Amino acid sequence: MTAAAARPGPTTGPDATPDADILRVRGLTIDFRLPTGSLRAVEDVGFTLRRGACLALVGESGSGKSTIAQCIQGILPKAARVAGGAVALGTGRHGEPPVEITALGRDSRAMLALRGNRVATVFQEPMTALSPLHTIGDQVGEPLRLHQGLSRRQADTAVVDLLAQARFPDPKAAVRMYPFELSGGLRQRAVIAIALAGEPDVLIADEPTTALDVTTQAEILALIDLLRRETGMAVLLITHDLGVVAHMAAHMVVLHRGRMLEAGPVAPLFQDPGHPYLRALMGAVPRVSGAVQARLTPLRDIRIDPALLQSLRQGTPAPDALPDAPPDGPPDGPPDDDAAPVMLRLDALEKHYPLRHGGLFRRDGGTVQAVRGVNLELRAGTCLGLVGESGCGKTTLMRLITGALRPTVGRVLFDSGDGPADVAHMDRARLTRYRREAQYIFQDPFASLNPRMTVRELLTEPMVIHGVGTARARADRAAELLRIVGLDARMMGRHPHSFSGGQRQRLSIARALALGPRLLLCDEPVSALDVSVQAQVLNLLADLRTALGLTMLFVSHNLAVVRHVADSIVVMCAGRLVEWAPADVLVNDARHPYTRALLSAVPEPDPHRRVTPGELGVARASDPAAWPAPYRPGPDGRTQWRTLGDGHVVAVGGPA
Template sequence: MTPLLSIRDLAVAFRTESGPFEALHGLSLDVARGRTLALVGESGSGKSVTAQAILRILPRSAAITRGRILFADGDRETDIARLPADGPAMQAIRGQRIAMIFQEPMTCLSPLHTVGDQIGEALRVHTGADRKEADARTQEALARVGFPDPKRALKTYPFELSGGLRQRAMIAMALILKPALLVADEPTTALDVTTQAQILALLARLQEETGMAILLITHDLGVVANIAHDVAVLYRGRLVEAGPRDVVMRAPGHAYLNALLHAVPRFDMAPGERLTPIRPAQAEIPAARAVERPAGPVLRVEGVSKTFTLRAGRFWQKPRTVHAVSDVSLSLEAGRTLGLVGESGSGKTTVSKMVMRALDPDSGRVLFDAGDGPRDVHGLTGEALFAYRRTVQFVFQDPYASLDPRMTVRQILSEPMEIHGVPRAQRHARCRELMAMVGLDANGLGRYPHAFSGGQRQRIGIARALAPNPRLLVLDEPVSALDVSVQAQILNLLKDLQAALGLSYLIVSHNLAVIDYMADTISVMCRGRIVEEAPRAALFRRPVHPYTRALLAAVPDPSLDHPLDFAAITGDHSEPARWPEPFRLAPDEAGLMHDVEPGHRVRHGAGRAREAA
């Protein structure tokens, strides 16, 4: 059968100050009707450029220099590469016959227009439907993609939706005209693992119902293993391997794909086994130093709670109170790593902000011991607070947004040292030392953040956190925005720095595979409460709470022998009232923590049996 989309010898070049830069070098691949082709590779490999070329939405600095993009829709074949990008023929194809889902739904949806208006717009533009018909079709599309209240969603703005519902709205917008081909560019990268699994299941179901083809662009090989029919691997703008998923994933023929598979954290890794990055970082880790450690935990969170009052959406509505964190207690030993796990909205980041004193708890306390005894963080003032700010540092999730684009790397690294009184001469030497510690060339100190890749920017963020010689690093989703190969570099670097500098880590993540690789002990949060806590080995050997089990079941494994059970992944796992006994909690019920084994505790409903089912 003729492929729906056939790309032949496609080359795309960008105009730069130093001359043309070719991003795609003669790419050839086919997308079969009714099947999913996963286009795999790291950032910069040419995946998104391929998608932009298909839809003819390349940046002005880029152009197709040769090749064909043959789209065989209906009874005729069209060479998209030869159509004017803004001509009526291409406009008829774009959106109506070929639709696209982008990576970050919040930046792709207008904050000024309702979800209903934005989805219905495509229908009105391409079919001339009136408002009433567009609203009816939009409501039907929202119901199909799993919106709990499609009629209400018509009048909802994007900022009122969760990340998963925003992505569902993008899918409804893409599919309302029933396209023959859906281009999905990293559609689940920014989502929790459970939400990601639900979106993948939704795409598979919609493909089965409509018969559309999907071009899935991703760097996540776990996603590839669970949804793709065929795989094409790009490396620096060239196709290096392609074929049916089962053949390619079970016996990768190219070294690049084999390296990608070994860079992914896996649950079956042996004790002490390290990830194998494609390009190992040449970091100059200092020799391990003796660090004076406190007699007890370096950090204790004792019964902290935090509520937020949300303004009413309409003048006749009352403000709403949200219990973001409810009676959370944590303990972190010096030189160890505590993993705090949960979905978006579970309260993880709120806890980390209270540890950093960016938020004050409504009740409870945070105790930090720098070696001179535990002290209440929120009671510190003056010099004691200044010392705490130096001793506890934060590494942010987004390496693009967390660095000031108007400051050079030298200024970024020097700023915390200048604030804490380090002399200028020592600051210059320390900047060079920090760059070497995170595997970057000191010659880059005079450059600005935009001149670095995402992984390099995250290294700069880590170097900035290390500048004032901290004892504790709070890591908020430190690798969620990175490719798997770069992720492996960063995780290995953090392990090496911890061993050498005696650092303690509080790492916040929704990815249990990353937490499994990094953490010594793990606390699982849901709806503002800790529902299970245990040493890493115990938690993964015997997860007890249904929420923990759901998180583990939703992590996509690159192995074809461990497919996701999409039918078992529903929204019920995060609803305490729907948990089975003895875990079920009534509204506003706190429940009690019970011992499963030494160091392993799980939350039950108050007064219920002590032993887990």
């Protein structure tokens, strides 16, 4: 197994001297001590990282990839023990002697000198990886003060250079800022600057972009790649995203449950994945290019029992029958299919928030227009994808639709067959019914399920609130819902913490189905999940939709994901809708500069289609003022739809 990785093909490095390897991992085995006994997290893993090269460790959560990274960084948790093998770091760029990391004491002087200096890590969560109480300057300068003995003032000067290297727009100002004053992308740049401070020989990028928007991801990946070329450091990329691998790495190691399944250069492996696991992983990745697959192929598929669905449909406590929505019809109908009635109509919708600057010490007026002039229709039985970056207003829009927020201007009209009703002005009875008819699936499966409730309580609660059925009937229905989402009805007594992320999201789906809804509002339901699990949940949603004739609004920041579930896609940017078209049209014939930027930012799992950083210009594309005519909004900030035919519309400024 290790032999394949020991000779990772022709080097791409400058010269293949005997010391061309900066990092050698040999037969690494790591055990965790648990109350229940010993757990082998990593077993006999070996690979080499060439100087200045990029190697990817690929695997799902629980594959041991982060444990390997922690071992190389020398920050294994106390419960972990290296049971075998070795990690050796070669001679450093500045002449540091070679060192065997696994032989060093946990917090020994030599280990401390290594961390953040010769080996540095970029972590996954830029929101929490920085201390909220210390300035960026303090945190970025810390390795300099520790390892190079700089004074605070010297470090501050050096920090400006580091931040500039990490492409901060205004490095001088950032030194005195706190992390919470920066966006996620900028925070990740700060984390990268910390890692750069020690001029490391090895940079470990541990899922560096998983928590970020697709567009920000593209920028951060481009930055890491650029820095690798500039400084000659080697990059060990830890990820579950094959798109990112194809984009960044020359070699890859595929891990599964702590073991190596496959290793070698990226291009041949992508072309001809040898191991069935890697092949399956490839099939699970949603793609932007090429024909849409009817179904993604997840690693572990959930098939819904048709009999169950039949019973669910019958058991649906529908207040009154939907007149002519095609429950069993093909869901791929184009959005301009006039046969289906409009279920949801957003009419010149706006939401403004009052702005308060600076909290305690300064107070200023002004408003933020989170949603501006949104006109949208959602036809019964279709799925509309809503795509945009974080902060574009998509969650505000969803909340307006649920009635949790009241629009500043405009109306949300919902029609379940008895005529359109304005959500903000429904009477009590109608609103209660609306809340049964429209259900929400949240992004974070860890935060959206009450950890103190059992599965039974979670699933029956909506029915209790709406007074549906007897206690017995509710329990039966909960069991049925569990089976429908592919979970075992015997899990009813468990609490959410005993489920994985994907299973929890299935619980959320089951809960949303409990009241037999017409409209399913999905707010980034898969963005917190691994690729393989993501495919599973997407398929489940698609199957349920077909079977139950659900209408869906599916929000995501990832066009590739939306493309697999939605009939039509609408793109949102800075509170506005900018382009709306059937899914295939939007992906293959995007007109709006922002849509194009979004498309180019999705890393495709294809090493021959790497996007170079220069092509992106994503940051500019999200600023409406930078859009070329005719897309630039008019002087009053307004845009309007221009029809291009085939249900394809694009927002333009001023009169068409």
